[in-house]
Every structure is written in structure tokens, then in C-alpha cells.
Amino acid sequence: MRTFPSPSIYNALDCIMSYYPDRFTDIAKIEIETLLSHCLENIHNDSEKFLTTLIIKSLRNLVGPTGIDEHIYLKKYEITQIELFNLLIKEFPFVKWGHEISNSIMFNKLTNINKVIIIDIGIGQGIQMLNLLNKLKQNKKIEQVILLGIEPFKDALLAASMNMNNIKKELPFDFEFIPLQTFAQDIDLKTLNECIGEFEGEIIINASLALHHIQTLEERIHVLNIFRILNPIGIVLVEANIDHFEPDFYRRFQNCYQHYYHIFQVIDSLNIDNHARSGLKLFFGREIEDIIGKNNNDRYEKHEPAFRWIEKLIHCGFNVRNNFLDKLPDIGGGIEIGFNDQGFLGFTFSTDTLLSVIYAESSSRSI
Amino acid sequence: MYKYCKQSVNVVFLNSNDLNYIHMIVHSNNNVKIEYDSAKKRLTQTWIGFIQSKDFRIAIDATVEFAEKNLVQTIVSDTLLQGVVKPEDTGYANSVMPKLIGRGLKAMAFVIPENIFTQLSLKKFADNEKSDKVQYFKSTKEANAWLDKV
Numbered sequence: 001m002r003t004f005p006s007p008s009i010y011n012a013l014d015c016i017m018s019y020y021p022d023r024f025t026d027i028a029k030i031e032i033e034t035l036l037s038h039c040l041e042n043i044h045n046d047s048e049k050f051l052t053t054l055i056i057k058s059l060r061n062l063v064g065p066t067g068i069d070e071h072i073y074l075k076k077y078e079i080t081q082i083e084l085f086n087l088l089i090k091e092f093p094f095v096k097w098g099h100e101i102s103n104s105i106m107f108n109k110l111t112n113i114n115k116v117i118i119i120d121i122g123i124g125q126g127i128q129m130l131n132l133l134n135k136l137k138q139n140k141k142i143e144q145v146i147l148l149g150i151e152p153f154k155d156a157l158l159a160a161s162m163n164m165n166n167i168k169k170e171l172p173f174d175f176e177f178i179p180l181q182t183f184a185q186d187i188d189l190k191t192l193n194e195c196i197g198e199f200e201g202e203i204i205i206n207a208s209l210a211l212h213h214i215q216t217l218e219e220r221i222h223v224l225n226i227f228r229i230l231n232p233i234g235i236v237l238v239e240a241n242i243d244h245f246e247p248d249f250y251r252r253f254q255n256c257y258q259h260y261y262h263i264f265q266v267i268d269s270l271n272i273d274n275h276a277r278s279g280l281k282l283f284f285g286r287e288i289e290d291i292i293g294k295n296n297n298d299r300y301e302k303h304e305p306a307f308r309w310i311e312k313l314i315h316c317g318f319n320v321r322n323n324f325l326d327k328l329p330d331i332g333g334g335i336e337i338g339f340n341d342q343g344f345l346g347f348t349f350s351t352d353t354l355l356s357v358i359y360a361e362s363s364s365r366s367i
Numbered sequence: 368m369y370k371y372c373k374q375s376v377n378v379v380f381l382n383s384n385d386l387n388y389i390h391m392i393v394h395s396n397n398n399v400k401i402e403y404d405s406a407k408k409r410l411t412q413t414w415i416g417f418i419q420s421k422d423f424r425i426a427i428d429a430t431v432e433f434a435e436k437n438l439v440q441t442i443v444s445d446t447l448l449q450g451v452v453k454p455e456d457t458g459y460a461n462s463v464m465p466k467l468i469g470r471g472l473k474a475m476a477f478v479i480p481e482n483i484f485t486q487l488s489l490k491k492f493a494d495n496e497k498s499d500k501v502q503y504f505k506s507t508k509e510a511n512a513w514l515d516k517v
Contacts, residue, residue: 002502002513003493004479007486015483027417030451031484037454038487041494067453 009039009048010257013055017253024063032056033066040073044278047264054285055257058293079279087280089127091270094263094347094355097331098208098238099128101345101357105324106204107135109234115144115201119192119230121184122210123149126160133167133175144174148195152183184210185219189226203230208238212245212303224316228362235318237358240303241346244291256291259303260284262352269333306344306356318360320344394429396422401429408440409514411507417450424459431463434470441514442467442475445507451484454491461495468500474517475501476510 012035019028036056039049057070079087088095110116120129129147136142147164151157157179164177178195184207205227214220227235242259246252267280290301310320320343328337328345340346340353347355389405398418402411410430418426433439452460467475480486493503504510 002504004486004489004503006490007483012483012487027451030417030453034451034454034484034487034491038491041491067455 009035009052012038013052013257014254016056016059017250020062020249029063029066032059032063033068036066036068036070040068040070043073044077044274047268047281048261050278050281051257051260051264051288054260054281054288055253055292057285058289058291061293074282074285077275077278077282079276079282083276084279084283085125087272087276088283091272091276092280093266093270093331093333093335094240095209097329097337097347098355098357099131100329101325101337102206102208102236102238103128103132103135105236105357105359106132106206106234107139108325109204110136110139110142110202112141113202113233114141115199116142117146117148117196117199117201117203119148119150119203119205119227119232121150121205121207122213123151123160123179124156126163128206128208129160130163130167133171137170137172142173144201145171146176146178146196146199146201148178148180148192150180150182150184150187152181154181157181183213184223185214185216187223187226189229192226192230203232205230205232205235207236209240211237211309212239213300215297215300215302217245220312221316224312224318228317231362231364233361235313235360237309237313237356237360239306239309239356239358241306241344241353241356242303243305243308244301244303245308247296249292253292256288258352259354260288262349262354266333266335266349266354306340306346306353306358307342309356309358310343310360313358313360317363319363320358320360324359393433394426396426398422399426401426401433403433403437403439407515408438409443410434410439410441411443411445413445414449416448418452420453420456423452423456427460427463431466434467434472438471439467440471440473441517442472443478443507443510443514444475445478445510446480446485446489447478447507448482449480449485450482452488454488457488457491458495461492464496464501473500474514476514477501477503478507478510479503479505 016028016032016035036053039053043049043053053070053074090096123129126149129149136145149157149160151160161177161179168175180195211220214223240259243255244252246255263284264281267277270277287301290299313320322343323339331337334349336348338346338348345357346353391403392400393403393410394401398414398416400413410433412430477489480489502513504513
């Protein structure tokens with residue numbers, strides 16, 4: 001039987017994105033509707049269709065409605081916050097192993113330290129810090145830990161406070177949790193000094209998937225400069241290795257597609273059921289909506305490639321370290337973890353390094 | 368010599384060399400032309416550019432109406448230069464296939480469109496019409512060659 005090859009979904013989407021900003025004509029809207037209709041067929045079995053649907057959904061703010069409403073189709077894939085939270089922490093390798101590796105770096109750095117303030121930017125509910133505190137039980141030298149948890153969302157910070165209060169009695173060292181509800185870009189030295197008070201000890205800073213929420217380059221530099229003034233023994237950044245800071249819409253779309261295409265392939269490889277898989281993809285739809293569907297000034301998911309974070313750290317007086325772990329875990333799922341010559345630890349799937357772990361020290365401490 | 372005949376709504380041409388051959392324009396507008404070859408009992412639809420939903424359905428209806436009154440054994444649908452078709456219009460085209468087959472249609476050949484969105488439209492049609500009777504070709508020459516053998 002003579003048939004014809006299925007048209008490339010990416011090529012069709014690429015064509016639609018090239019209409020931005022002012023060529024979304026009535027015919028273009030029918031093209032969008034046609035692509036959407038194609039993608040909604042067997043969407044649960046095809047990651048590329050799922051991703052394209054999420055990108056088209058994100059275009060709604062720019063294009064307006066078309067004949068098909070994808071919300072009805074996507075709604076059935078929604079999962080509860082608890083399910084999502086557990087999936088991200090326990091199953092999604094970039095979060096699970098990103099936390100694990102940055103905790104290992106901090107644990108190693110604190111080996112001979114007696115007193116430390118850990119500043120965690122974007123602490124959320126404090127799950128990563130709970131794991132670090134549990135790990136620090138093995139450190140016999142440590143006497144006092146102060147954890148300054150910075151988080152803009154009150155509910156998450158309240159949950160973190162509860163978690164920290166619960167673990168406190170299990171810890172063999174003095175422990176104090178200081179919650180600070182603010183956005184990272186609003187941090188200032190005065191506030192930090194007020195929170196910390198007089199303290200004789202070291203400072204270590206952790207920012208896992210947090211700093212890309214800072215909207216402007218100036219604010220990013222400002223925050224890193226403040227961190228540098230604190231003269232920490234180390235700073236660990238975990239960031240998606242992709243350029244969503246890019247102001248040009250079309251190039252940002254291309255970066256977005258490439259990144260999430262691979263992220264979705266990783267999700268497909270996870271040993272979870274289809275419903276959880278789709279729910280996880282839907283979660284990333286929120287990031288995609290920010291990257292594609294919002295005006296640049298209203299965006300918060302502004303990832304940058306690792307080399308640009310490294311440039312900023314160096315600019316602010318940090319020395320970036322490479323080969324900072326002796327043994328790298330084998331996490332499976334087709335993801336290779338390895339040190340990159342540019343100065344970071346990369347999580348690579350297929351040909352794409354999707355996540356970076358960057359470790360730097362204050363330059364005065366490195367000499 | 369060309370001779371005007373009353374047939375459906377349009378013009379019929381008689382070819383003076385072959386009295387069995389009648390070339391008839393069944394339906395025509397800026398975006399589609401439907402012709403009938405009486406010798407081969409073949410309808411050829413040639414689509415150009417984007418056609419509004421209403422005009423698309425009128426063309427489909429004209430095809431069905433003609434097939435109800437005349438023997439149509441094969442159809443070539445040349446979509447090479449056709450623009451995108453709304454998903455519900457693609458569904459409408461699918462919905463008339465049983466009628467056409469019921470009236471004696473043996474085979475239908477599509478010329479694959481260049482436009483990627485029209486390809487998606489045709490793919491939707493193809494997914495709903497999985498049959499040896501409908502096949503897809505790169506050119507009208509290939510399409511006609513296959514239909515000639517059916």
C-alpha cells in the first residue's frame with residue numbers, strides 16, 4: 001500500500017513560530033489548529049506531540065483562541081502537588097541527583113569545619129537540606145550549623161520550618177533554622193547581617209535551580225556580589241544548561257524545544273506509570289509557558305548555559321573549581337555525568353548537556 | 368469540434384477524435400477544479416491554495432453529487448499546491464468516502480501536498496481511511512498510472 005511519511009512535527013511547529021510576532025493570520029490559526037489536532041492524537045504515547053501541544057498552549061497569550069481547546073485534553077493528565085513533589089524528588093534524575101551531588105560537594109567541604117552557616121537560596125520545603133543535615137551526622141567535627149533558608153513562597157517556607165524543627169532533635173550538633181521570606185534578587189547585606197547576627201564560623205552557599213529566576217543580568221550580578229562579600233568557603237549552583245535568557249523569541253523557542261525534547265525523553269525512560277509520566281511533562285508545561293508565552297519582562301524561567309554562570313562567578317571574584325568530586329555516580333537512564341572542560345559537572349543525555357553543577361570558592365580562600 | 372451538452376451544472380467538451388471521450392468540468396472556482404474523464408470514468412480534483420471551509424465542502428458535495436448521477440470509478444485528488452484544510456473539513460471529506468465507494472468508486476489517488484500543514488490534514492484523512500483503495504503519490508503522473516492499472 002502506497003502511503004506517505006508522517007510530516008515532521010518540529011518543522012510544522014518551527015514554521016508557526018516563525019510567524020511571531022505579527023503574522024498569526026486566520027490561515028496561520030488554522031495551521032495551528034491542524035498541528036494541534038495532529039498532536040492530540042495519541043498524545044500520551046508520543047513525547048514530541050506532548051511537547052508541541054504544550055508549546056502551542058503557551059502561544060495562546062500571543063495568538064488568541066483557535067478552534068481546538070487543548071486544555072480539555074491536557075486536564076486529564078494533571079496530578080496532585082504531592083504526587084508531583086514525590087516524583088521530582090524521588091524519580092526525576094536531575095532533581096534527585098542534582099541534590100545528591102551538591103550535598104556531596106558541601107559535605108566534603110565541611111569535613112574539617114566546626115561551625116557553619118549554610119545559606120540555601122530557594123530552599124522550598126527544605127528536602128535537600130534535610131538530606132544534607134542527615135549526611136552531616138557523619139561529620140564528627142561539626143558543632144554548630146545555622147541554616148538560613150531563603151524562599152519567596154510562604155507556604156513552602158512554613159513547611160521547611162516544620163521539617164527543620166522535626167529533624168533538630170535528631171542532630172548531634174547545635175542547629176538553628178532561620179527562614180527568610182524574600183526573592184533572591186531582594187537579598188541585601190543588611191538583612192543578611194540581621195538574620196545571621198554575630199557568628200564566628202564559615203559560610204557555604206547553595207542555590208539549586210534557583211538563580212535563573214532572577215530576571216535581569218544586573219540583579220544576578222548584584223546577588224553574586226553579595227555572596228562574594230560574605231566570603232563563603234564555597235558556593236554550589238545547580239542550573240539547567242540552556243539559554244532561555246535569550247531575548248529573541250524564535251531563538252528562545254529553538255532552545256526551549258531542544259531542551260525539553262530531551263527532558264521528555266528522559267521522563268519517558270523513567271520507571272513510572274504513564275499517568276505519572278504525563279503529569280511530570282505537564283509540570284514542565286508551566287516553565288514552557290513562561291519561556292514561550294510571556295513577555296520578556298514578565299518572565300522568570302530564564303535559564304542560562306553553565307559557561308555564562310561561570311563567567312559571572314569569575315566576574316564577581318570567585319574561583320570556579322572543576323573535578324570537585326573524586327567519584328561520580330552512575331545514575332543510568334541514558335544520562336552520563338562528567339566534568340566539562342568549561343568548568344562544571346554536566347548531566348548529558350544523548351548529545352545535550354541538560355543540567356550543570358558549578359562549584360566555586362571565594363578567590364581569597366583559594367590562593 | 369466542441370459541443371455543449373447539458374450535464375450537471377457545467378460545460379462538457381467532446382473530443383472529435385474519440386467519441387467515447389468526454390472531458391467535463393464538474394465544478395470550478397479559484398481554489399479547486401473538478402474534471403471528469405468519461406472514458407476512464409475518472410474525476411480529477413485539482414486544488415490550489417487555501418480554500419475556505421464553505422467552498423471546500425461545496426467542492427466535496429459536488430464530487431458526491433456527480434458520482435451519484437454518473438459512474439465514477441477512480442478519483443485523482445491533486446493536493447500538491449493546496450493550502451491547509453481545517454480538521455473538521457478533513458473529517459467531512461472522510462465522511463463522504465462510504466458514499467463514493469457505494470456508488471462504484473474503485474480507487475482514489477492523492478498527490479501529496481508540498482505544504483507541511485496540508486500534509487498534516489491529509490495525514491488525518493489517511494489515518495481515518497486505511498484502505499488499499501486510497502493511495503498517495505508524488506505526482507499526477509504516478510497517481511494516474513496507478514489508477515490506470517486498477
